[in-house]
Amino acid sequence: MASLSNSTTHWRQLDAQHHLHPFSDTKSLNAEGVRVITGAKGSYIFDSEGNKILDGMSGLWCSQVGHGRSEIVEAIAAQLHQLDYYNTFFKTTHPGAAELAAAIAKVAPDGMNHVFFTSGGSEAVDTVIRMVRHYWDAMGQPSKSIFISRRNAYHGSTVGGASLGGMRPMHGQGGLPIPGIIHVQQPYWWGEGGEMTPEDFGLACAWEVARAIDEAGPENVAAFIGEPIQGAGGVIIPPANYWPEVERICRERNVLLVCDEVICGFGRTGEWFGSQLMGVAPDIITFAKGITSGYFPLGGVIVGDRVAEGFIEKGGEFHHGYTYSAHPGGCAAALANLKIMEDEKLVERVKSDIGPYLQNQWLKLAEHPLVGEARMVGLIGALELTPHKPSRARFAAEEGTIGLICRDISLKNGLVMRAVRDSMVLAPPFTLSRAEADELVEIARRVLDRTYQELNARQLMIPVPRIGSAARA
Numbered sequence: 389m390a391s392l393s394n395s396t397t398h399w400r401q402l403d404a405q406h407h408l409h410p411f412s413d414t415k416s417l418n419a420e421g422v423r424v425i426t427g428a429k430g431s432y433i434f435d436s437e438g439n440k441i442l443d444g445m446s447g448l449w450c451s452q453v454g455h456g457r458s459e460i461v462e463a464i465a466a467q468l469h470q471l472d473y474y475n476t477f478f479k480t481t482h483p484g485a486a487e488l489a490a491a492i493a494k495v496a497p498d499g500m501n502h503v504f505f506t507s508g509g510s511e512a513v514d515t516v517i518r519m520v521r522h523y524w525d526a527m528g529q530p531s532k533s534i535f536i537s538r539r540n541a542y543h544g545s546t547v548g549g550a551s552l553g554g555m556r557p558m559h560g561q562g563g564l565p566i567p568g569i570i571h572v573q574q575p576y577w578w579g580e581g582g583e584m585t586p587e588d589f590g591l592a593c594a595w596e597v598a599r600a601i602d603e604a605g606p607e608n609v610a611a612f613i614g615e616p617i618q619g620a621g622g623v624i625i626p627p628a629n630y631w632p633e634v635e636r637i638c639r640e641r642n643v644l645l646v647c648d649e650v651i652c653g654f655g656r657t658g659e660w661f662g663s664q665l666m667g668v669a670p671d672i673i674t675f676a677k678g679i680t681s682g683y684f685p686l687g688g689v690i691v692g693d694r695v696a697e698g699f700i701e702k703g704g705e706f707h708h709g710y711t712y713s714a715h716p717g718g719c720a721a722a723l724a725n726l727k728i729m730e731d732e733k734l735v736e737r738v739k740s741d742i743g744p745y746l747q748n749q750w751l752k753l754a755e756h757p758l759v760g761e762a763r764m765v766g767l768i769g770a771l772e773l774t775p776h777k778p779s780r781a782r783f784a785a786e787e788g789t790i791g792l793i794c795r796d797i798s799l800k801n802g803l804v805m806r807a808v809r810d811s812m813v814l815a816p817p818f819t820l821s822r823a824e825a826d827e828l829v830e831i832a833r834r835v836l837d838r839t840y841q842e843l844n845a846r847q848l849m850i851p852v853p854r855i856g857s858a859a860r861a
């Protein structure tokens with residue numbers, strides 16, 4: 389970007405002087421200059437330099453119905469004209485809150501009929517920590533307070549969410565994690581499965597959950613929490629036997645099962661909830677993002693009947709809530725968003741139309757010399773980049789270097805893909821057309837070619853064996 393428009397320069401200056409960005413190194417960001425996004429329509433975003441970019445990440449895993457849907461915008465405006473804000477704390481509700489709770493219960497898995505609202509996913513996860521501990525307390529088992537989570541899980545950025553998550557860089561800042569959390573092996577076969585078959589590895593990972601519960605004592609363990617498919621961790625789709633075995637282990641030990649569906653929920657996997665695809669019935673589900681397609685911040689917790697009954701009958705007052713719990717604007721956005729999803733049968737479309745159509749082409753990218761594995765279910769996928777396919781080797785360069793090179797090339801070529809370590813992840817809107825899917829894969833292939841050329845030119849195609857898979861190198 390040699391010559392920038394005056395307005396881009398202006399916004400960059402203001403941004404550099406005053407705006408601290410999430411998950412960013414402000415110093416290097418300011419030196420490089422941010423991209424200014426000024427508009428979005430359908431599957432595309434537009435920047436201040438006039439570039440049109442295919443939004444392969446649905447904003448940030450949230451734009452199920454695509455950008456610029458006036459039905460949602462108008463529903464929010466109408467709601468705010470009618471009732472801009474009122475709380476749901478002191479014996480009050482509003483029509484949108486009641487109607488949305490019912491609408492969510494309708495699409496939620498069987499036996500899940502109550503909803504607690506938050507402003508986003510992190511608050512939903514924090515709500516789970518307090519709600520589950522309070523539930524066990526109310527049930528006369530106050531010692532049940534430990535949470536089992538996984539390494540490389542992402543459960544948000546609040547103190548509770550970041551602690552439950554298993555991101556090492558996050559734990560390295562701000563004195564985390566809080567006590568009472570045990571992190572176990574993630575079911576990431578490609579990166580950590582070594583010589584095992586995916587099936588053996590799936591079981592081994594599930595049995596780590598059992599071991600952790602048994603070591604802590606089931607009488608001290610409140611819940612297991614996991615994303616059906618890890619999103620921010622790199623679209624990790626566990627072996628098919630993993631989740632059913634985790635569920636069996638939890639049931640046997642009277643440990644609650646919590647599925648964090650902030651990314652998987654509301655159709656991303658081709659089912660309304662990712663836990664349904666994995667064949668498990670959680671006690672509690674967290675959601676955010678896709679519930680409003682990102683048009684308004686809203687999240688929450690769906691509570692299964694067993695927990696709801698104990699919580700309601702024996703819990704008394706729950707000393708917990710947010711000013712924006714069930715914000716009228718968010719409820720209106722969610723109701724309009726759900727209506728579009730139902731009218732246009734978008735979850736079905738992900739399952740049996742555009743999902744399989746894109747998967748078919750995406751999986752073929754595994755033939756590219758740089759791609760070790762291409763995976764996708766519904767409309768959530770990843771490409772594992774590797775310098776040596778047979779051994780699933782990592783790159784000798786510092787982890788993440790290659791991913792960022794590929795991501796930058798992707799943006800220059802008009803496609804948003806997000807880099808996680810040295811893999812590329814993708815989660816396009818459910819309204820993606822077949823022509824846009826063709827375009828997406830065509831760009832992705834070009835991006836891989838250019839990345840491959842650049843890595844060769846810079847002598848970065850140097851393999852290093854992964855721990856646990858050395859024998860295959």
Ligand code: PXG
Binds near residue numbers: 511542615620651
């Ligand atoms: N749980 C899961 C599974 C998530 O993916 C959260 C909780 C937190 O939600 P809020 O609304 O508080 O952000 C998330 C959010 C990324 C990325 O880079 C992913 C998320 C958020 C920010 C960045 O992939 N997921």
